[in-house]
Amino acid sequence: DAGVIQSPRHEVTEMGQEVTLRCKPISGHNSLFWYRQTMMRGLELLIYFNNNVPIDDSGMPEDRFSAKMPNASFSTLKIQPSEPRDSAVYFCASSRGTDSPLHFGNGTRLTVT
Amino acid sequence: GQQLNQSPQSMFIQEGEDVSMNCTSSSIFNTWLWYKQDPGEGPVLLIALYKAGELTSNGRLTAQFGITRKDSFLNISASIPSDVGIYFCAGQRSGRGSTLGRLYFGRGTQLTVWP
Numbered sequence: 706d707a708g709v710i711q712s713p714r715h716e717v718t719e720m721g722q723e724v725t726l727r728c729k730p731i732s733g734h735n736s737l738f739w740y741r742q743t744m745m746r747g748l749e750l751l752i753y754f755n756n757n758v759p760i761d762d763s764g765m766p767e768d769r770f771s772a773k774m775p776n777a778s779f780s781t782l783k784i785q786p787s788e789p790r791d792s793a794v795y796f797c798a799s800s801r802g803t804d805s806p807l808h809f810g811n812g813t814r815l816t817v818t
Numbered sequence: 819g820q821q822l823n824q825s826p827q828s829m830f831i832q833e834g835e836d837v838s839m840n841c842t843s844s845s846i847f848n849t850w851l852w853y854k855q856d857p858g859e860g861p862v863l864l865i866a867l868y869k870a871g872e873l874t875s876n877g878r879l880t881a882q883f884g885i886t887r888k889d890s891f892l893n894i895s896a897s898i899p900s901d902v903g904i905y906f907c908a909g910q911r912s913g914r915g916s917t918l919g920r921l922y923f924g925r926g927t928q929l930t931v932w933p
Contacts, residue, residue, distance in 0.1 A: 709860070738921075748861075748906070748923040761920060796860050806851055807908075807921055809860030 707731070709810035711797050717816045723785040726813045729778055730799030738807060739772055739782050740796040748796070754780065755802070766791075787817045824907050824924030831897055832932050839927045840891040841907030849910040850883050850890040851921070856903045864905075865892070897931050904928050 710729040718724055730737050738753040752762040754774045762772070769788070774780040784791055794814050798807040824841045831837060841850070849868055853861035865876050867883035867890060874881055880893045890909075894901055907924040 747925045750920060753920065798860070806849075806863050806866050806910075808863065809853075811858070811860045 709797055709799050709808055711795075711810035711813050713813055714811065715814045715816075717818065718787055719818055720788055721786045722817075723783065724787045724791075724815060724817075726782040726795050726797075726815070728780045728782070728797030728810060730780070730797070731808055732778070733801065734799035734808070735777065735802050736800045736805070737774060737780050738798040738800075739780070740798065740809075742794045742796060742812070751782070751795075784815075787815075789817045791815060792817050822907060822909055822922055822924040824927060826927055827925070828928040828930070830930045830932065833897060833899060835897055837894040837897055837901070837929060838891060839905060839907075840889060841909075841924045842889040843909055843922075844888070845909075846887040847909030847911055847922075848887070850881070851908040851910065852879075852881050852890070852892045853906040853908060854903050855906065855926070861906055894929075897929075899931050899933055902929055902931050 712727045736755050739751040741749045741751055751764045752772045753760055757774045770784055772782045794812045796809050796812045798809040800807045822841050822843050851866050852864045854864050855861040864879055865874050865881040867874055870883055870887050871885045872883040878895045882891055884890055904926040906926045908921045910921050
């Protein structure tokens with residue numbers, strides 16, 4: 706079991722640039738979650754997918770953020786344009802579905818200067 | 819949104835001591851989970867609880883699902899330096915709608931263990 710794989714591990718970009726974060730969930734898991742972690746706000750759910758369909762995107766901060774899941778083994782979170790306040794660690798997690806625990810990737814640390 | 823109140827916020831203990839932390843909610847959950855996060859890594863699942871009143875152990879860790887379904891605690895016995903990290907509680911509901919599968923996290927307990 707390779708676990709949830711995220712890339713890149715670190716991303717440093719300038720304000721205004723587009724940022725794309727990638728996630729490969731655990732094979733066989735049909736739910737995928739994007740979280741953001743900051744000191745101020747802790748772990749915040751941004752969006753989650755069930756069977757590749759977005760179910761709840763109420764946590765997406767604003768229109769600059771978008772997420773896609775084109776197939777069961779890949780998801781992206783895009784920020785365009787990025788701003789310094791987007792600096793955080795972004796985690797992807799997957800689970801087998803309802804009532805199943807989440808398994809997290811190691812995160813992408815994003816710094817926007 | 820949903821809030822889980824986790825306490826204490828931080829703990830500084832000596833190696834060998836026992837640790838206890840807890841989590842409360844104003845709403846009922848059907849599943850309680852405890853995660854540990856090491857620096858530079860994602861949270862890792864320690865214990866999952868699925869039934870009110872359930873007491874589950876995983877090595878030196880013991881966790882309980884409160885009978886009211888609104889709380890849970892985690893105990894660590896005989897702490898060691900590698901127990902250092904941030905411990906998160908999380909509650910999960912099952913059911914229809916957008917909350918399906920959604921986890922609500924506490925703010926975490928930062929544990930420091932002195933040798």
